[in-house]
Amino acid sequence: MTANPAGRRPRLRSAATPxxxxxxxxxxxxxFLIIPIGYAIYLSFRGFRIDGxxxxxxxxxxxxxxxxxxxxxxxxxxxxxxxxxxLYGLFSIPSVLGLALLFALLLDTPRVRARGFTRTAIFLxxxxxxxxxxxxxxxxxxxxxxxLNYLAKQLHAGPLDFFSFPTLYFSLANIALWxxxxxxxxxxxxxxxxxxxxxxxxxxxxxxSELQIAWRIKIPLVAPxxxxxxxxxxxxxxxxxxxxxxLRPMSTTISSTWVPLMKIYQEAFMNDNLGGAAAASVxxxxxxxxxxxxxxxxxxxxxxxxxx
Amino acid sequence: xxxxLQAAPRTGDRQFRRRRRxxxxxxxxxxxxxxxxGALYCLAxxxxxxxxxxxxxRELFTTFSFAPGSGFFDNLANLSAYGxxxxxxxxxxxxxxAGLGAVLSTxxxxxxxxxxxxxxxxxxxxxxxxxxxxxxxxxxxxAVPQYLLMAAVGLAxxxxxxxxxxxxxxxxxxxxxxxxxxxxxxxxxxxxxxxGAGEFRIFGTIVLPMMTQGLVTVFxxxxxxxxxxxxxxxxxxxxxxxxxxxLGLYTFMGKxxxxxxxxxxxxxxxxxxxxxxxxxxLVLQRFxxxxxxxxxxxx
Numbered sequence: 001m002t003a004n005p006a007g008r009r010p011r012l013r014s015a016a017t018p019x020x021x022x023x024x025x026x027x028x029x030x031x032f033l034i035i036p037i038g039y040a041i042y043l044s045f046r047g048f049r050i051d052g053x054x055x056x057x058x059x060x061x062x063x064x065x066x067x068x069x070x071x072x073x074x075x076x077x078x079x080x081x082x083x084x085x086x087l088y089g090l091f092s093i094p095s096v097l098g099l100a101l102l103f104a105l106l107l108d109t110p111r112v113r114a115r116g117f118t119r120t121a122i123f124l125x126x127x128x129x130x131x132x133x134x135x136x137x138x139x140x141x142x143x144x145x146x147x148l149n150y151l152a153k154q155l156h157a158g159p160l161d162f163f164s165f166p167t168l169y170f171s172l173a174n175i176a177l178w179x180x181x182x183x184x185x186x187x188x189x190x191x192x193x194x195x196x197x198x199x200x201x202x203x204x205x206x207x208x209s210e211l212q213i214a215w216r217i218k219i220p221l222v223a224p225x226x227x228x229x230x231x232x233x234x235x236x237x238x239x240x241x242x243x244x245x246x247l248r249p250m251s252t253t254i255s256s257t258w259v260p261l262m263k264i265y266q267e268a269f270m271n272d273n274l275g276g277a278a279a280a281s282v283x284x285x286x287x288x289x290x291x292x293x294x295x296x297x298x299x300x301x302x303x304x305x306x307x308x
Numbered sequence: 309x310x311x312x313l314q315a316a317p318r319t320g321d322r323q324f325r326r327r328r329r330x331x332x333x334x335x336x337x338x339x340x341x342x343x344x345x346g347a348l349y350c351l352a353x354x355x356x357x358x359x360x361x362x363x364x365x366r367e368l369f370t371t372f373s374f375a376p377g378s379g380f381f382d383n384l385a386n387l388s389a390y391g392x393x394x395x396x397x398x399x400x401x402x403x404x405x406a407g408l409g410a411v412l413s414t415x416x417x418x419x420x421x422x423x424x425x426x427x428x429x430x431x432x433x434x435x436x437x438x439x440x441x442x443x444x445x446x447x448x449x450x451a452v453p454q455y456l457l458m459a460a461v462g463l464a465x466x467x468x469x470x471x472x473x474x475x476x477x478x479x480x481x482x483x484x485x486x487x488x489x490x491x492x493x494x495x496x497x498x499x500x501x502x503x504g505a506g507e508f509r510i511f512g513t514i515v516l517p518m519m520t521q522g523l524v525t526v527f528x529x530x531x532x533x534x535x536x537x538x539x540x541x542x543x544x545x546x547x548x549x550x551x552x553x554x555l556g557l558y559t560f561m562g563k564x565x566x567x568x569x570x571x572x573x574x575x576x577x578x579x580x581x582x583x584x585x586x587x588x589x590l591v592l593q594r595f596x597x598x599x600x601x602x603x604x605x606x607x
Contacts, residue, residue: 015429017427018432019423021420022419025420025439025476025481026435029439029442029478032473032476033450033476036457037450037453039453039456040449043453043456099346102342103342106343110336112336112339112340113336114340118344118346120593121346122346124350124351127532128582129535129536129553130538131538131557132582135561136354139571145368145369145571147356178350178353181350182350231444235446238446239446239447241538242538242539245558246558246561268455269543284446285446
């Protein structure tokens with residue numbers, strides 16, 4: 001800022017410049033993230049009673065301590081919802097990431113054909129909203145419109161039920177797989193392409209097979225990408241909502257409080273129990289946070305070594 | 309981190325090909341079969357919905373699922389007629405939320421990412437840590453309080469209530485910071501400053517064009533994210549005329565459990581709303597920089 005060859009007055013590069021650029025983000029971040037989080041925590045310690053009619057009648061609120069948290073954690077529906085979401089995640093996350101990794105490795109195999117077509121086709125469902133993906137698969141599951149059922153009928157087999165107890169989890173996990181595998185595949189494939197091939201050359205000269213190269217070299221090198229796609233999957237999975245909500249009219253197995261988020265919605269907007277809803281969502285968010293941290297901690301040691 | 313932004317040219321592939329042209333052709337064939345199965349799995353529901361959209365409601369339950377029917381234009385007309393063209397209104401709303409929201413979000417992210425990447429200022433570390441923490445915040449804690457706060461200022465149920473919250477995108481800011489670091493040389497900025505250009509002119513005429521590729525990626529991510537978003541409009545909106553397409557089809561479905569005629573409408577609506585998005589992805593795929601995502605995730 002001292003050199004000024006043109007002889008003009010140097011522009012004042014004030015310390016405010018970066019702040020000016022960041023201002024819109026800071027304002028919006030404060031308004032739509034920090035304040036709502038603070039408000040949610042505040043609400044979770046409050047008991048609301050609504051006086052008068054309508055949603056915006058006079059509210060009588062009192063401090064209730066941890067009552068809302070206790071109520072949430074001892075509510076069998078909420079706890080059962082948490083259990084369902086965990087069970088669902090146990091199916092869906094490994095299958096999404098496992099298949100995404102498999103497809104990415106296959107795409108990265110030398111001399112494989114139809115690479116562009118298959119990559120685009122597998123990525124395509126990313127553009128389909130969760131609600132519409134659930135509608136599509138819902139119709140493919142529904143006995144009266146399902147092609148699988150049509151085939152079963154031709155073979156004189158009984159109708160297949162995709163919505164009954166254990167199958168329902170696979171049906172839902174399948175929707176997550178269909179929607180998510182392409183995006184994760186692209187992320188992993190891209191990190192694979194960033195690895196210089198000279199690394200494989202040495203292994204090939206030593207006589208390593210493609211399978212060994214994939215297992216011993218490629219997978220460890222893309223492990224950071226795997227951990228982070230895994231992290232995003234965990235965050236997304238525990239907030240499961242639109243898929244079961246969309247399938248609900250097709251099945252009686254899915255109750256109105258089937259996942260925690262449905263329960264929270266019901267408490268907040270149907271039962272006017274804002275404190276309870278806030279506490280339940282704080283519990284869920286903390287659960288997600290703890291799980292993410294554990295995941296990162298666990299895998300960081302294995303994948304990033306000691307220097308992480 | 310910048311080293312991972314460009315996919316490395318694969319000089320090794322060609323050498324390898326030359327050396328081992330004969331033999332070892334079996335594994336790629338197996339790989340091809342598995343990949344084609346994956347492609348089939350991903351395309352089948354889309355093909356199904358297009359086939360099903362062409363069926364009359366009787367054909368829907370009687371003919372084989374993937375066979376085309378004879379009612380395509382009738383279904384389309386019925387869909388258009390529903391609620392005085394409400395479906396197309398939903399489509400326009402989705403376009404407005406996703407288009408405008410993603411443009412504004414990309415601009416805000418670009419400015420913040422540029423500030424974080426190219427300026428050293430007190431508090432930048434705190435700001436960056438807050439943004440990173442924001443990436444991990446599950447949307448769920450925000451939904452209920454965001455509604456209450458919107459209601460408190462009288463915005464709940466308006467277009468603004470869906471549009472404003474999606475403009476802030478911590479992950480987009482994070483990506484823009486990565487990309488500004490890699491794509492904007494400090495020396496260019498210094499030269500422009502010496503020539504007397506103002507900071508905002510530098511940003512508009514030099515920095516934004518340099519970041520274009522990264523910004524397209526951030527835009528696409530956010531566009532698809534808003535288009536696919538369900539919970540926010542579901543909680544904020546009560547007037548059906550303001551619904552985005554996802555929420556509209558959801559309420560459609562809820563109304564007609566077991567009603568064959570409504571099924572045809574829902575299926576037609578799904579088909580119509582899927583096709584433009586697929587075209588968008590196919591066209592914009594060329595500009596999409598997944599390596600930016602992968603590089604960003606490594607950092």
